[in-house]
Amino acid sequence: MKVLVTGSNGFLxxxxxxxxxARPDMRVLATARQPSDRTARLDITEDAAIQADILRGVDGVVHCAAGGADVVIDGTRKLLEACQMAGVRRVVLISSISVYGGAAGCVSEATPRIKGTRSNYAGWKAMAEEASEGFPGVEIVILRPTIIYGPDSPLWVTGLERRIxxxxxxxxxxxxxxxxxLVHVDDVAGAVEAALVVRSAAGHVFNVNGPDCVSWNSWFQKMADLVGYGPLRHITPPVLYGRVLVALPFKAxxxxxxxxRFAWVSGAPALSELALFRRKVFYPTDKAKAILNWSAHMTLADGLATIxxxxxxxxRT
Structure with missing residues (x-):
């Protein structure tokens, strides 16, 4: 099986x-918009016909490429058009739990997706999912990972440590x-593998979540412990919201x-982050277990050990 991976220079x-x-039955073509010695060039924002030439002979595509609306929305649509032209059988689309919006409690795949817009990341991902519904002949599997972490995770490990x-x-x-x-990046990669090879996965959407759920405060402290920062001090709501408001013009x-410049503003969370940090929610993976025969194996303790x-x-220390 020949598999092409977009965004292969990225974390996931x-x-x-x-x-x-690592599978002897797979040949992997790693691609990226800005290729390295180990990757081939594929810019998914280019014309679909150009991409189709690269995709000929490919059996499956894993779409990991990230970026702005031009990549997430327009690039996804063009990539899928190219897959259809080239006769690619299966595409695994990496989406996000952000498409559930502010849903709280137990959020399964049956929870309605928000309406796609170009105004924010969640809207972009929703639009990408909407675009994937218009390509008959291409088997599309959508994975919605939760908070992906692991060594050098740019957002929830190294990025958070810099803020701390x-x-x-x-x-x-x-x-x-x-x-x-939290879900470890290796477990997400395992879900991708299953989504490529399990025949009955075609047309389905799956939550991809890990075995452990902690509070955000706990995760912040675990990251502080990793860099030897010590106990984090409590920040009261008035101070926190004050920092958020003061930082807005400097971020812009x-x-x-x-x-x-103004590096201090990274220490002020965005309003969307504060909404995330206080939401009580869980994303069950029963559907992935039943159809993909997949479940996360990396405990939080083991995941932290990999970092x-x-x-x-x-x-590094």
Whole structure:
């Protein structure tokens, strides 16, 4: 089976390439918009006919590429058009639990998806899912991972550690007591593998969640412990919301100037993050167990150990 992976230079893409490449029955073509020595060039925002030439002879595609609306929405649509032209049999589309919006409690795949818009990340992912419904002849499997972590996770490990080391992050009390549904990147790669090879998975959507759910405050402290920061101080709601509001214009200015100035603003969470950090929610994976025969195996303790081992191997503390 020949499998092409988009976004293979990224955090999840690398893990998928590693997992699929370990199978003797799979030939993996790793691609990226900006290729490296180990990847071929594929820009999914280019014309579908150009992409189709690269996709000929490919049996399955794993779509891990990330970016702005041009990649997530338009690029996904063009990639699927190219797959249809090239006769690709199956596509595994990496979506997100963000398509459930603010749903709380037990959120299964039967929970309605939000309406797709171009206004934010959740809307982009919803639009990408909507686009995937218009390609007869291509078997599409949608995976909705929760909070993906692991060594060098740019958002929820290294990015969070930078915020902590900046001195402005902390323990948020009730505003950080929501559910942090964690899944290790290797378990997500395992779900991708199952989604490619299980025949009955075609046309289905699956939650991909790990075995452990902690509070966000707990996760913040675990990241602080990894870098030897010590106990995080409590930040009261008035101070936290005050930082959020003060940081807004400086964040906009940094984005406009493409500058690293005002680094302190990274210590102020976005309003969307605060909504995430206080939401009590769980994403069951019964459907993935029943159809894909998949379940996450990496416990939180073992997952944290992989981060520690990676740091030791690279000489970082």
């Amino acid at each position: 893409g690398k893990a998928v390439v590693r997992t699929l490449g 080391l900046g001195g402005y992050w902390g323990e948020f009390g009730a505003l950080g007591d929501g559910s942090c549904n 200015l940094r984005k406009l100037l493409r500058s690293d 520690g081992h990676s740091r030791a191997g690279s000489g």
